[in-house]
Amino acid sequence: MNVGKRLFQYALTAKITFIAAIITLCLGVAAELGGPFIAKTMIDDHMLGIEKPFFETDSPASVGAVAYEDKYFKRGDRFAENEIKGQEVRILQKGKNFYFINQAVDEATGKRAVVNGQMTITNGSVQNIYPVKALSVDQIFDFYKPEIPGIIKLVGVYLLLLLVTIFTEFGKTYWLQSGANRVIQKLRTDVYAHIQRLPVNFFDNLPAGKVVSRITNDTEAVKDLFVAVLSNFSTGIVYISAIYVALFLLDVRLGLVCLFIVPILIVWIILYRKFATRFNTIIRSRLSEINAIINESIQGMSIIRVFRRQQQTNDEFEALNQDYMKYQNKMLNLNSWTSHNLVNVLRNFSFAVLLAYFGYGSITGSNAVSLGVLYAFVDVLGRLFQPITGMVNQLAALDSSMVSAGRVFELMDEPGEDVTDGQMPRYKGNVAFNDVSFAYKKDYVLKNISFEAKQGQTVALVGHTGSGKSSIINLLFRFYDPQKGSITIDGQEVTDIPRQWLRHHMGIVLQDPYLFTGTVASNVNLENEQITRAQIEKALCDVGAERILAHLPQGYDEPVVEKGSTLSAGQRQLISFARALAFDPAILILDEATANIDTETESLIQSALEVLKKGRTTFIIAHRLSTIRSADQILVLHRGEIVERGSHDELMEIGGRYFQLYQLQQGNTLATPSTSAVKQVASVNHSQPLPSGVL
Template structure:
């Protein structure tokens, strides 16, 4: 419950970021609701005061006006329009409707009740009382004369009603526009916050989370939250204001019956609580399965060449179908819950309320007073019908509300992951003197992957790290980049421990080239500069020329502005690697790391890169992680790692003379290359 309250508070906090827009929308909504809810009052007035109003007592008057009616040679005016000065003589008149006919009696009723006509006598019974009057049935033309004074007021009231509806429609439009605008703004801000936070998360988070699941939280879950603000919030707020307005109107009409209908509110509250408990489990499982499906789709797309090569299409389809079937099962369970309760609940509430209405008005009509106007009955029925429209909206949005709540919890769970602080303060370009002093490290906290690593790399030196897979080469570079923080020992640059620097300051003067270079959608030039305004186009072109990439780029249709698709799929591995080298050089790093950078390129391209590196590595410290020992012959220092420890160190010739681990690796590779050549 506390976690749900926390999620609710954070959703409210996001909404308050745009509280002015939402407040204006609510004001417009309140005005629109007020204008719409005046309608039944106008209808009641039309029915009671003008349509049924002709049954009021009529008095004989002398002066003819718009409200007078000529009947049997005398002028009469309704009691609502007459004043004491207007009345002349003793002439009285009252009209009574019995069935579909109207009758005129020349006196006023003592009381009203059940009406019965026999011949020319109208009898009225109320309880034990009964009275009879001589009456004359009115012809249609005569009846129309009595309605003539009411036509103009009815037209005026109907015109006011139509004007209010048009007025309310404009305000409803403004309300909807502002609420949806605020909702889109809220989700825009939330998605930006999530995306920015993802970029601050440590690398360890991405090691343990499939990319598809993270994408699902940024897209699917935030979209579910958008529906919360656009539909659920709008429906709940609109329905709430409507219900408040309707109950105010009902209390004005009849306090007792309004109290009876007020029982609908606690029923809805109890239902919301019960529904959320029942639906929470299903919604959580549904969102989880969607994330798993997204993760599998992402993995399948990434690994499509392997799936095709090893003919694993059927296996992957079966695994996907299993996930899809589980998602379908939970969706069906939630659908059954919604179908069982939503419309059924509203229908039951509506029917019970109408039974109470019939009982109340039926019982009241049998009392001595017997005063139940048709206008009052119409207004109550109209308001009760209007009342259940917002009730239906609330009940129908409960499923969406629960989905949004679960999605919100997942998004906030991501936002609560501890991220790295972003520090904008820059530091001067360091010299590049790197020192590892008895560094040990473990990924899982149990088994060390590095043990007592100690070495120095002076400014301008090239240090190569070699060893079998899993020996700890990449781990050393991960620690230097602070993708992970060292647990034991000290890593320093220019005698300053890297833990005292922010990660942004540390990496500002570092560059890296990976074995599998990553290119972004854009152009070749933008992939070098990464749209950094500090890197000029001239600088970009020079970096590409330094690595020899201009030879193939200038043959492309758009040259340096050639579009690059996702991951650079239209370029060869060697071409992508050259662009990746140019990117690192364009940023002019003090420390350059080449992580198996020449593993996937041909000999000619490798020669180009080696030639470029001999030019650009002057003045910067370079680390090379390599399996191909032929590429590190010129390194100033070679570190041979085995099971997380440095077992040998020295230059290429020195290590060969020792005939140790490095010598064995070199001989093995040399023999392999000779076999391939032969």
């Protein structure tokens, strides 16, 4: 699983937005780096331009001409092609004073000294002496006047570039974050959709809190990757590339000297991630475990308090929290000892190299550069460490995001069930199990199960806990598929029917029905637009819920909180029955649907059952055997096998396991069945012991 490649594929979903962000980023970087070049031009061409050669001119009215001692002079690079240049003169600075030299100067660079009206310029072993005149403040200003329009123009260009930088910074930030939000929306939607396709056994092995953590915390960490990390790294890479281009444009030799920073930065990122990935993997795992224990504690808060397990639960949470903090501190130490120190070391080292380079050049005279180039180079080199600082500061977020993305993609790589669009016509509901054997892991929990249930019949499944009742229902719903045998509906094998189509015509009522946040009505139709309001009300009325729910202030629009905790068990069960009736299933499963309700509500539900079962194939898992006396067929399960089958009267007559179970529940001794009946049971199942406990 290549995490980076898959993240790039998700980034392509918002490629236009990201491309717009990169374009504005490049424009902004170009505009920002224009500042040092403007400063270089201002220093070299205008502020220090006064030291360039001047020539006497016969055109006093020409642009750039300066009057001095009844003569007019003009900078040599400002003469037109047809203008005649007169005598060359120079203006050189020593300290705070400027001096006029009425002749050409062979070499202006070097150490300068003025004594008795003469300037000595020493360059290595060569000395040149020139007679000079000191200039007054007004005279100096006269020579600077031609530079003022150029300086004002450069300041205007700088302000324009600053304005461009402001707008491009806004565009870059907006488009990067907008694209990141779109990518994370797509990723989170895909993760949630994939969870809907995961087989049921996946959730049997992974706590709900860990799944929630991957959908929320981990995807949020991936969002940081696109919003903060991508922003800083893309900005940094573009910025650093542009800065090196600027360095080479200023001086190729200086650019080559500073190239050492790039490999150091790359090696550092690789080494950092080697350690940080290990810490972040544990951190994300502990965070998932913390979410899992919080979720479990909230769900089971009543049990925790009843059995006084607050301290033990708190200790378990504290142990996880402590471990989480330990590895967070390790990450903190790694960042504290490295990130900022690295930038400071690189900055100081690079400036030391620069100083050494110029220091050596000043001795040999081989590396002389203009003051403007030096200023611009130091400015640009200083700017180089701004993106490096941003990138290094985001290394922790980068690694955390990559680890989180890996966890998200690991979840998405779990094999899911195929989703088939459309639906099949409503089948009749003739169900047949043919020699079915099934195991969740190694040991078979169902062994050679065979029976038939015809349309309109009611089949009851009876047996002790672990006998295989729920496993039969799981196979019928195709939450699992059997290892041996086959299951057919209307003669068609269920493995040949897409799961969504198969379940479309099935309904279930659980012992502890689950209600979703919403209203009573929305819990009946589950927001299915095909089920109208009239059908909702009819379903509730048919199951007898009208009287039970009549006292609710808002009636069928009464808000329902999570799991329907504000409603009684009987109210929740009736809503669940109405839900099953509204969806009009061909096959109905009642999983101990009357186990947790009072006698009065049970009588209502028994009446509702007759409405529900009409024309449908009904499977009832029942512990209270009195509720299944009218079943067409009762299957008695023991250790994954059907040991008895028949109607209530038939099973009572043969006096076998069902008879004993019924007798235990009634709490009295019934008439002993005939000896022949007992012999018949023995001959049918001589190896099965009679029950020794409750169901």
